Amino acid sequence: MRASYRVTPLLAWVFSLVVLAASTVLLGFFVRDTVRHVTADDQPAVVTDVGGTSPRVSNNDRRRERSISFRLEDGTEHAASAEQRWFWSPSPGDTVHVHETSPDSWEISEEFSWIGTLGWIAALLVPWLVALAKIWEWTARKRNPERFAEKERQAKERVRARLDRSRRRS
Template sequence: MSRNRRSDRLVIWVCSLAVLAGSAALLGWFAVGAVDHVTADDRPATITDVSGPGTRAPTGNNRDGRTISFRLEDGSEHAAATESRWFWWPDEGDTIHVHETSAGDWTVSEDFSWLRTLGFSAVLLLPWIFALLKAWEWVERTARPERWEAKQREERDRRRLARKGRQR
């Protein structure tokens, strides 16, 4: 920290608020995607053609999408672009579920991953949990200063005794 500790605290607060705002925005984006997926009017379809890169390389870059052509139950033919995923390799003749997002624009429901959505959401909740713990600590410190000081003193004594025990 620099000598001007007041500005350091301001920078920490601004950065913390930026991280919380960013994680809230991404959580909202994931929530909208999950709600769109759950409320979609899915229709069964049969895959007629899979084109595009279908590599299973462990490069971590799964943005190399595919175009899946499919036939609905009414016999109409359509196509939709999908992202390649690790454990989903569509093949001709497979049944998938699709929904129409706008006129002529189709989305494949199997492209949605609950595991990815829940995992990223859990990661994005970590800054909020940390912020809640810090807020709880601040409330505890300001509401009961005597108890706070006693806990801090006990912790320092415990660490000091542990350090002395290790040195012998």
């Protein structure tokens, strides 16, 4: 059974605006986190202990975290949890860079992934590139309607010609 529905122009506009709004919000979060990372006041710290992995608190998130204890240059001991990643595995004695996000809450800067951040930002820019291409097409169509009418006529003729050839073969 086939559904007999059609996407109206209004529904297409609403869906497009929802996608653009969602990508803008997510893009804003990525940019905010990137700016926080870049402007953070990092301090060198020596890893004293690497704990075992534990699942994150969220039920639908399958990422694993591990607890990393470290000593700052002033001799104070702190700990932070870091996401387990393939190409980053600190061991006791390694130097990491940390910054305090709130009182007695630390974040390890090496956990930040530039490749992942730039990849997600690029993916979230794709809807905007598609929107810009559609706007470009719409303005070109408004400026030169006869050229687009000719292109549409030629496309229809090509489709008719293909249908005629396939009918003759049958």
